[in-house]
Amino acid sequence: MSYTYILECSDGTYYCGYTNDIDRRLAAHNSGRGAKYTRGRGPVTLIYLEIFETKEEAMSREFHIKQLTRAQKEELINGPENMAAKRKR
Numbered sequence: 911m912s913y914t915y916i917l918e919c920s921d922g923t924y925y926c927g928y929t930n931d932i933d934r935r936l937a938a939h940n941s942g943r944g945a946k947y948t949r950g951r952g953p954v955t956l957i958y959l960e961i962f963e964t965k966e967e968a969m970s971r972e973f974h975i976k977q978l979t980r981a982q983k984e985e986l987i988n989g990p991e992n993m994a995a996k997r998k999r
Contacts, residue, residue: 912968914975915994916958916987919951924983926975928968932959958987959994 913932917925917939925948929935938944939954948954962968975983986992 912962912965914960914962914968914971915956916975916983917948917954918957919948919954921951923951924957924980925951925954926972926983928965928972930965932956956994956997958983958992959997960991961993 912928912930913935914928915926915932915935917927917936919925925939925945927935927945935944936954936956939948940952942949942952944954960968960971962971975986978986
């Protein structure tokens with residue numbers, strides 16, 4: 911499985927990425943070994959998650975999410991299909 915995710919950084923900004931191991935990737939972001947953007951902006955919180963069968967699907971979805979405005983990303987985050995919200999239950 912592959913995942914597309916959105917993190918909320920401690921400064922209130924969003925970061926979107928993809929991975930094949932969401933727990934490991936989240937730990938990397940929070941330890942300062944994640945993406946350059948999230949270094950110095952931690953701790954980060956997983957606020958959105960989608961699951962895909964292939965890496966290519968996850969990468970494509972990441973690209974599309976990055977094209978959205980902040981308001982559109984917030985609609986996505988608050989929508990019922992958000993797997994991160996379901997994961998926290």
